[in-house]
Amino acid sequence: MTAPDVFSPARLGPLTLRNRVIKAATFEHMAPGALVGDDLIEFHRAHAAGGVGMTTVAYCAVAPEGRTEHDQIWMRPEALPGLRRLTDAVHAEGAAISAQIGHAGPVANGRSNGVHALAASASFSPLSMQKIRKATHADIERVTKAHAEAALLAAEAGFDAVEIHFGHNYMASSFLSPLLNKRKDEYGGSLANRAKVALGIARAVREAVGDRIAILAKLNMEDGVRGGFQVEESLQVAQWLERDGSLDALELTAGSSLLNPMYLFRGEAPVKEFAETLPQPLKLGMKMTGKKFIREYPYREAFLLDKALLFRRELELPLILLGGISERATMDRAMAEGFEFVAMARALLREPDLLNRMRENPATPSLCTHCNKCMPTIFTKTHCVLA
Template sequence: MTASAAPALFGPARLGPLTLRNRILKAATFEGMTRCGEVSEDLVEFHRRHAAGGVAMTTVAYCAVAPEGRTERHQIWMRPEVLPGLRRLTDAVHAEGAAVSAQLGHAGPVADGRSNRLPSLGPSAALSPQGLSRIREASHEDIARITRAHADAALLAAEAGFDAVEIHLGHNYFASSFLSPRINRRTDAYGGPLEARARVAREVALAVRDAVGDRVAILAKLNMDDGVPGGFWLDESLRVARMLERDGSLDALELTAGSSLLNPMYLFRGEAPLREFAEAMRNPAVRLGVRLAGGRFLRSYPYQEAYLLDSARQFLAALSLPLVLLGGVSQRETAERAVAEGFAFVAMARALLREPDLVERMRKEPGTRSLCVHCNKCMPTIYTGTRCVLATAADRPAEQPRPSSEPVV
C-alpha cells in the first residue's frame, strides 16, 4: 500500500461491527486495581483517562473466565456479581467517546494456584518454574468447561456494555500453553501435531463467536513466538493464524510474543527492573530470591521502536484478517507507517501509562514526541496500581492496598 493510499491514522476505522474514531488502541496492561476481584473506582478512572486521552478503544486487563484462571486471586473473574462495576466502567469510557474491550482468558499454567487456592491447569503436568507449585494436567472435562466459560464471559461482557472482547491466546496462558510443543506433551486429541495443539485456541474462539455473534467485536491476542527454545515459533504461528482466519471466528488479530511462564521480558524488551521487582516483594524470602536469581527469569533484551514489526509483517503478507501491531509503538510516525503498510490498528501500552493524553496531543500536534523512556519500572507497580513511576504525582492513581500474597511476576 502506498503512503498516499494509506487510511488516515486519525480517521474512523471499522472493527467488526464497530466504527472506531481512530486506529490507536490502548493495549491490555494489568492494572492492579481490582482487590478482591471487584471493579474499583481507580480502575474506572484509569480507563476513563485513557478514553479522554484520545484512544479509539481501551482494553480492560485481565478478566479471567474462571476462578482458577486468574494469575492471582485479586483479579476480576467474570461472574454476575461484577456486572454493576463493569457497567460503571463501560459507561465512563463511552462518555469520553471511546470504545472499551474486555480481555478474556484463562491463565492456565501461569495462574498462581497458591494465591487462588485452586490448582493451576496446563496441557501437561509440570512443576511451575515461578511458584514451585504443581500444574495439573487439564482433563477433557476441564477443557470443555473452560471453553464454555469463555463464551459465558463474552456474553457477560456484552451485557456489561463492552464493545469488544479480546481472547487471550498468548504468553503461555491456557490456550497458548497448548500451542507450545515445549509445554504440551499430550498424546491425545489436544497434543502432538499442530492441528491438535491448536484445537483449544480454535474451539475457544468459535465458542465466543457462537455465543455473541456480531453483538461485539472479537479480537484475539496470538503469540508469534514464545521466545523460549523448543516453544511455539513463527512458522507454526502463521499456520494457526490462517486456521483462525478460515474459521471466521475473529474480527482482528493482535500479534504478540513472549511467555509469562518462562520469558516475560521477551515481550517488553529493554532493561529488566530487577531491583524494583525485589523491592515490591513483601515476602523477604521472595525478595531475596528475586535479587539473587531474578535475572534468570527476567532477562534484558535490546529495545527498539516497533520491535515486533519485522515478524508481524510476515502475517500481514499471509492474511487478509485485520491485524493489530503491538510492541514498542510510541511515536506517531511509527503508527502512521504501520497503517500505511496495511496494519488495521496499532496498540500502545507503556507510552500511555506515562501520558494518558498522548494520542490526543499527537492528533492535534503531529510533532508531539512520547516521553516514555522504556525503563520498564512500571512493571513492578502491578502490585500497587499500575502506573509510570516517572509521571508527576498529580498524574498517578492512588496506591492500592497490597494483596495478601504476592502475585506472579
C-alpha cells in the same frame, strides 16, 4: 493506495472506532475482591479521555482458577454492576472498550487463588511453588464454555469487544507450545492437535455473541523460548483462525509470562524493582538469579514489526500491530505497511493524553524512557513511576 490516517475512523467488526489506536491490555491490579474498583474505572476513563479509539481492560478471567492472582476480575454475575459502571465511564468520553478474556493457565497463582493452576501438561509453578495440574477433557470443555459465557457477560455489561488471550503461555498458549504441551491425546503432538483449544474457544465465543460485539484475539507469534511456539506454526494457526471466521481482528504479540516475560517488553530489565515486591526468601533469590528469568533485550521502535509483516503478507484478517509504538511516525508506518490498527501501552501509562497531543502536533515526543519500572507496579496498582 494511500495509507489511512491513524486518527481517522475505522471499522472493527460491527464497530466503528473513532481512530485506529487501541490501548493495549496491561494488568491494572485495581479489582479488589475480583470486582471492578473505582481506580480501574478512572484508569480507563483517563485513557478514553486521552484520545484512544478503544481501551482494553486486562485481565478478565473466565474462571476462578484462571486468575493470575486473587484480586483480578473474574467474569461472573456479581461483577456485572461494576463492569457496567466501567463501560459507561469510557463511553462518556467517546471511546470504545474491550474486555480481554482468558484463562491464565500455568501463569495463574494457585496459592493466591486457593486452587491449583491448570495447563496443557502437569508441571511445577515457580509463581506459587505448587503443582500445576494437567487439564482434563472436562476442564477443556468447561473452560471453553466459560469463554463463551464471559463474552456474553461482557456484551451485557456494555463492552464493545472482547479480546481472547491466546498468548504469553497462558492456558490456550500452553497448549500451542510444544515445550509446555507433552500430551499424548488428541490435544497434543501435531500442531493441528495443539491448536484445538484455541480454535475451539474462538468458535465458542463467536457462536455465543454472533455480531453483537467485535471479537479479537491476542496470539503469540513466538514464545521467545527455545523449543516453544514459533513463527511458522503461529502463522498456520492464524490462517486457521481466519478460515473459521471467528475473529474480527488479530493482535500479534510475543513472549512468555511464565518463561521469558521481557521478550514482549524490550528495554531495561527491572530485576531490583521486582525483587522488592517479593517476600523473603524469594526476594533474595530474585536479586541473585533474576537476570536469568528477566532477561534484557535492547529496545527499538516497533520491535515486533518485522515478524508481524510475515502475517500481514499472508492474511486478509485485520491485524493490530503491538510492541514499541510510541511515536507518530511509527503509527504512520504501520498504516503504510497495511496494519489496520496499532496498540500502545507503556507510552500511555506515562501520558494518558499523549494521543490528543499527537493528533494536534504529530511531532509530539513520547516521554516514555522504556525503563520498564512500571512492570513491578502490577503488584500494587499499575502506573508509571516517572509520571
